[in-house]
Amino acid sequence: MTAPRLDFWYDFSSTYSYLASARIEEIADDAGVAVRWRPFLLGPVFKAQGMETSPFNLFPVKGAYMWRDVARQAADLGIPFRQPTQFPQNSVLPARIAMLGFQDGWGEKFTHAVYHAAFADDRPMADAGVMRDVLSGLGLNADEVLARAQSDEAKAALRQQTEEAQGLGIFGAPTFTTSGGELFWGNDRLPQAIRWAQRHAAA
Amino acid sequence: MTAPRLDFWYDFSSTYSYLASARIEEIADDAGVAVRWRPFLLGPVFKAQGMETSPFNLFPVKGAYMWRDVARQAADLGIPFRQPTQFPQNSVLPARIAMLGFQDGWGEKFTHAVYHAAFADDRPMADAGVMRDVLSGLGLNADEVLARAQSDEAKAALRQQTEEAQGLGIFGAPTFTTSGGELFWGNDRLPQAIRWAQRHAAA
Structure with missing residues (x-):
């Protein structure tokens, strides 16, 4: 029997991905579900749907609601939240660094630190x-990591991960995918995705 | 102290409004929150955002996901669900009839019956x-109700309710509004909206 597993697809600029990142470890640990963290870029995904920026900017009344909603959700979760001056932020650099971090074993703590920043x-x-x-705050050699993040290899790794996300039918973030190709979109669906992973762990 | 109250804004063509309609009474009753059912039309609301049809049709990959998501949610709720041949349906007629139903006291059971159909x-x-x-299935005089639904009064009542929804900043359905102008969008937010109504019932 394969242990239940969930892939957590997120973009660093995504507010709801931030919310999901703050609770996924506890929820998954309690359920005995292993999580694979998969940073990717929403930009190309939105572009493929004909959108040049975040839907929250394209539909301002929905965007205004999003800020209120995220603030309420963050308060319920007990995590800090401040509306960033710029939205969405360009998340290419942290996403490339994160790809290295998941190779080296510090991807999750780096993700938390970027979201906090x-x-x-x-x-x-x-x-x-x-x-x-x-990076320095995490005790890493920042100059060395930043240099590696500019390598062709790091760029290709992120591009490939984003293409994989699109191939799975991912259209927003966060998204959770489980074995069998089941896809759940949005922080709200995390508990349901966890239950699905538990029930459908391959025998 | 005013009793806690929630307004439930829904469109008959909205899949997630159907899900909300199936659970709102039990959740609200358990919490001691009174619900006011407010049918309105999403069409003008989408049009004001520059959309000529449902976003689920404008963004097909999101639409495909929605059908899967609603089927899963309906299964979790234990209610029947079949993807309708046409989407979205024109909901003007049932919405006009519902406005009469809420005057006469049969609006909720009519709503449930339309969603089931x-x-x-x-x-x-x-x-x-x-x-x-x-209407006949509910023991009502269908001919009489259908004639009243074509009256200028019924048309004006629905138009006014839709304008009120837009004035509140509603951009999708279902939406829940509570005293103090707090707005919650989506079936997922129903429990949070209920808690908000409880906590913020006017003293």
């Missing part, structure tokens, strides 16, 4: 200086 | 014959 401290994640602070 | 039996709600069957 972006949505608690309103710092620009596309800024190399901000990334340097985040 | 549409999403369990795949019957076209814009068809006067279908509405006649639904």
Whole structure:
């Protein structure tokens, strides 16, 4: 019997991915479900649907609601949240770094630190200086990681992961996928996705 | 102290409104929250955002997901669901009739019956014959109700309710509004909206 597993697809600029990142470990651990963290880029995914920016910017009345909704949800979760000055942020740099982090074993703590910088401290994640602070704060060699993040290999790894997301039919973030190709979109669906992974763990 | 109250804004063509309609009474009763059912039309609301049809049709990959998601949610709720042949259905006629129903005291049971016709039996709600069957099935004088639904008064009542929804910043359905102007969008937010209504009942 294969252990139940869930893939957590997220973009660093996504507010609801931030909410999911703050609760997924506890929920999955309690349920005995292993989580694979899969950063990807929403930009190409939105573009393929004919959108040049976040739907929250394209539909302003929905966007205004989103800010209120995320603030309420963050309060319920007991996590800090401040509406960032810019939205969406360019998330290419942190996503490339995260790909390295998941190779090296520090991807999850890096993700938490970037989300905190972006949505608690309103710092620009596309800024190399901000990334340097985040990496140093985790005890990593920031210069070395930033250099590797500019390599063709790191760029290709993120591109490939984003293409895999599109191939799975992912159209937003966060998305949770389970074995058997079942897809759940949105932080709200996390508990249901976890139950699905438990029930459908391959025998 | 005013009793806690929630307004439930729904469109008859909305799949997630159907899901909400199936569970709102039990959840609200258990919580001691009174619910006011407010049918309205999503068409003008989408049009004001620059959309000529449902976003689930404008963004097909999201639409495909929606059908899967609603089927899963309906299964979890233990209610029947079949993807209707046409989507979205024109919901003007049932919405006008519902406005009369809430005057006369049969609005809720009429709403349940229309949703069942549409999403369990795949019957076209814009068809006067279908509405006649639904009304007769509730023991009502179908001819009399259908005639009243074509009156200027019934048309104006629905138009006014839809304008009120837009004035509240409603951009989709279902939406729940509570005193103090707090707005919650989507069936997923129903429990949170109920808790908000309880906590913020005017002293």
